[in-house]
Amino acid sequence: MQGIGLDVASNSICYIQVPEITATPSGDVYLCGTVQIYSNGKVNLQGGDNGNYGKVVLCKHTGGINNFNVFEQPTDLFMTNVGGNDFNTSAYGKPVPFQPNRGVYPMGARGVDYDPINNKLWIVSNNMKPNNFSKVLDTTPNAKYDMSIFAMYSSDGGVTWSPEIQISDQDTSSRGLPSIKVDQKTGKKAFFWYDSRGNADAANVKPFGSILI
Secondary structure, three states, rough: OOOOOOOOOOOOOOOOOOEEEEEEOOOOOEEEEEEEOOOOOEEEOOOOOOOOOOEEEEEEEEHHHHHOOOOOOOOOEEEEEEOOOOOOOOOEEEOOOOEEEEEEEOOHHHHHHEEEOOOOOEEEEEOOOOOOOOOOOOOOHHHHHHHHEEEEOOOOOOOOOOOEEOOOOOOOOEEEEEEEEEEEOOOOEEEEEEEEEOOOOOOOOOEEEEEEE
């Protein structure tokens, strides 16, 4: 079996956490993942401490899976304030009641897929209030645990992206670990995540899902 252990990240990808991968029928391969940055704007290349904020990046390879080589340089998709150490409590993601020791990463890396019917690349992620791209957190009680699940799509191979589409119908309480799968015959998008709504102390989660037609 060829390709096992091939280093596709050398000289092209920094320290990317929990990457996810998808491909198009034409042979373009996309890798979506997160890198951590600090309040001084520096990127964490070594791993370990997760910095202050997360940055979700996208890498592209145009050679197809039968001619796999290194990816192109990563491009920035968006900033997220989930996954950093804003509250100085963890080096393993934003601590929330249902995952207090490990925290919740900005799992844009967990959700990327391609819609061949409409020729769109989709990603799903989660962010904390007030909105995406913002480093200003809501200071109301327990707001540091308020998260929403959102998706974005690109019709030009990741060059430009749509506005956020909110997938979860609530943005209070904590939720995370979203994923996406596109039906290759219909183009429908299925989303899945863990959600702590309805739980008094938000310490437990239930699986939630949504379908976008």
